[in-house]
Amino acid sequence: MKFKVLFFLFITLIGFSQTKKVNEEYDYINNYYQYVYQAQYEYLLENYQNAYDLLKTAESNCPLLKQKEINEPxxxxxxxxxxxxxxxxVHYIEILVRDYGVNFERIKKSPLYKDKNIQNKRYWRKLERKATKYHRSYLKQVDLDLRNEIxxxxxxxxEPRINRDSERVKIVDSINDLKxxxxxxxxxxxxxxxxxxxxxxxxxxQFLNFTFFAFHINRDRSQYWKPIFLDLIRRGRAPAEIYGSLVDSNLRINGVYDYAIYxxxxxxxxxxxxxLDKRRIAVGLPPLQLKKDVQELIKKKYNIK
Structure with missing residues (x-):
C-alpha cells in the first residue's frame, strides 16, 4: 500500500539509529509517532505480532505515551x-494503573483478561494488591485547581460561540490565550x-479534551504558538495533532489547507x-491515507455509522 512505502521511506530519510547518546532528548516526531500509527493500523487488522513489534520499536526509542485514540500501553x-x-x-497493565490512573477493577472485568486465564497468575495478584495504592498515588499528583480551571x-x-457573540469570542480567546x-x-x-x-x-x-483550543488561536497569536507546539510535539509533551490543527484552522478563510486536518x-x-504526507510526518501526523484507513477500521470494529 502507498502509505507503507511512505512509512519505510520516512524511516530511511531520517537516518534512524537505535543508539542514543547519554542525556539525548527524545525526538517523538522522528523516532516514535510513525511506528505507533502503523502499529494501530496493524492492531485494528488483528495482526497482533506486527502491532507488537512496531510498538516495541517505538518504546525502545522513546518512553511510551498514552494517546487518546491509540492508547499504546x-x-x-x-x-x-x-x-x-x-x-x-501485566507489565503494561501496571503502567496504565500506576502512571495513568486507569481503574484496575474495570480491567479485571474485561472479557479479554477474564478469558485468558491470567488472573490466577502470581504477577497479576501482585499487581492487584498494589492497585489501590497506585490509584491513591495517582490522585495525589492531580492538580484539581488546575483541572477545574481548564x-x-x-x-x-x-458560551459566546453558542450565543454567536463575536465580540465576546475575541475577548474570551484573548484571555484564555494568556492563561x-x-x-x-x-x-x-x-x-x-x-x-x-x-x-x-x-x-x-469528565474527559479533558483541550485540543480544540488550537482551532481558536487566531493568525496573530499563532506565530507565538507554532514553535512551542512543534517543540512540545517533538518531545512527546503535547497531542500530535495540535500543530496541524492550529495552521489549518487559520487557513479556513482561504479554503486551501496545509495539513488536511479536516x-x-x-x-x-x-x-x-x-x-502533503511529508509535511504531515514532519509535524508528527500520520500519512493521510493511513489516517483514513485507520478511521474506517475503527468504524468497522466498533460498528460506528
Missing part, C-alpha cells in the same frame, strides 16, 4: 497477551490526560498535495 498489553506473553501484558476555560470558550501560555510554561506540556497533573475521567467523569476536503483544497 493498552494495545501492547493486549498484543502481549494474545502472543502468549502474559507477564509482559474546564472553566472550556466553558468560557463555548494557556502560563499553563504550558509552568507544566512544560499542553493540557492533556497523558500527563498526571491534569487527571482523567476517573476523577469526575475530513471533508479534497486534494484540490490542499496546498502542494504531492508533498
Amino acid at each position: 493498552a494495545v501492547l498489553a493486549e498484543c502481549a497477551l494474545r502472543l502468549n506473553k502474559p507477564e509482559e501484558a 474546564f472553566k476555560m472550556r466553558e468560557e470558550d463555548q 494557556l501560555r502560563k499553563i504550558v510554561s509552568d507544566c512544560d506540556c499542553f493540557p492533556d490526560e497523558m500527563f498526571s497533573q491534569f487527571g482523567n475521567s476517573t476523577i469526575d467523569d 475530513n471533508n476536503i479534497g486534494p484540490e483544497q490542499i496546498n502542494d498535495f504531492e508533498n
Whole structure:
C-alpha cells in the first residue's frame, strides 16, 4: 500500500539509529509517532505480532505515551497477551494503573483478561494488591485547581460561540490565550490526560479534551504558538495533532489547507498535495491515507455509522 512505502521511506530519510547518546532528548516526531500509527493500523487488522513489534520499536526509542485514540500501553498489553506473553501484558497493565490512573477493577472485568486465564497468575495478584495504592498515588499528583480551571476555560470558550457573540469570542480567546501560555510554561506540556497533573475521567467523569483550543488561536497569536507546539510535539509533551490543527484552522478563510486536518476536503483544497504526507510526518501526523484507513477500521470494529 502507498502509505507503507511512505512509512519505510520516512524511516530511511531520517537516518534512524537505535543508539542514543547519554542525556539525548527524545525526538517523538522522528523516532516514535510513525511506528505507533502503523502499529494501530496493524492492531485494528488483528495482526497482533506486527502491532507488537512496531510498538516495541517505538518504546525502545522513546518512553511510551498514552494517546487518546491509540492508547499504546493498552494495545501492547493486549498484543502481549494474545502472543502468549502474559507477564509482559501485566507489565503494561501496571503502567496504565500506576502512571495513568486507569481503574484496575474495570480491567479485571474485561472479557479479554477474564478469558485468558491470567488472573490466577502470581504477577497479576501482585499487581492487584498494589492497585489501590497506585490509584491513591495517582490522585495525589492531580492538580484539581488546575483541572477545574481548564474546564472553566472550556466553558468560557463555548458560551459566546453558542450565543454567536463575536465580540465576546475575541475577548474570551484573548484571555484564555494568556492563561494557556502560563499553563504550558509552568507544566512544560499542553493540557492533556497523558500527563498526571491534569487527571482523567476517573476523577469526575469528565474527559479533558483541550485540543480544540488550537482551532481558536487566531493568525496573530499563532506565530507565538507554532514553535512551542512543534517543540512540545517533538518531545512527546503535547497531542500530535495540535500543530496541524492550529495552521489549518487559520487557513479556513482561504479554503486551501496545509495539513488536511479536516475530513471533508479534497486534494484540490490542499496546498502542494504531492508533498502533503511529508509535511504531515514532519509535524508528527500520520500519512493521510493511513489516517483514513485507520478511521474506517475503527468504524468497522466498533460498528460506528
